[in-house]
Amino acid sequence: MSVEEENENVKENCCLICQKEINEKPWITVQKDNQKFIGCSYSCGVKFHTKIGCGYWNYVVNKEDFNEPRPMLNYHKKKDITTGFGMDDIREEIEEEEIRMVLIEQEYEEESSSEEYFDEENYY
Secondary structure: OOHHHHHHOOOOOEEOOOOOEOOOOOOEEEEEOOEEEEEOOHHHHOOOHHHHOOOOHHHEOOHHHOOOOOOOOOOOOOOOOOOOOOHHHHHHHHHHHHHHHHHHHHHHHHHHHOHHHHOOOOOO
16 A cells, blocks of 8 residues: 555545544644645654655645754763763772771770770879
8 A cells, every 4th residue: 555545545534654543632733735634743743754755844734833843963971071080080089088097996906906095094
C-alpha cells in the first residue's frame, strides 16, 4: 500500500499515526495537498514525517500552538569544566594533609608513651 493510499484511508477525526479518535482540538494539524492530517500527541506528531514526508512545518495549520520547531541541529556535547581543574593543587593539598595527620598521630603516640604521662594523676 502506498503512502497516498494509506493517507486516503485515514479518517478525518483520527490521529494520522495511531488512528486514535480525536474529539477535541488535535495536538497538531497539517493541511497538505488538500488533505488535513491531525495528530493526538507529541509522540505521534514527531512521527508525521513517516506518513507525509519531511518538511511539513510549512503546512502546519495551528502554528500558534507551538513556540517554534526545535530540532537538535549541531548538537555538541559540552565537556565537563571541572575535570582537571586544579587537580594537581588538590592532590598536593591532600598529600600534605595526610603527612600532617601522620605527624600528629606520631606526636600523640610519643607523648602518650612517655613515662611522665602515666603517673597516677593523669591516669583515670
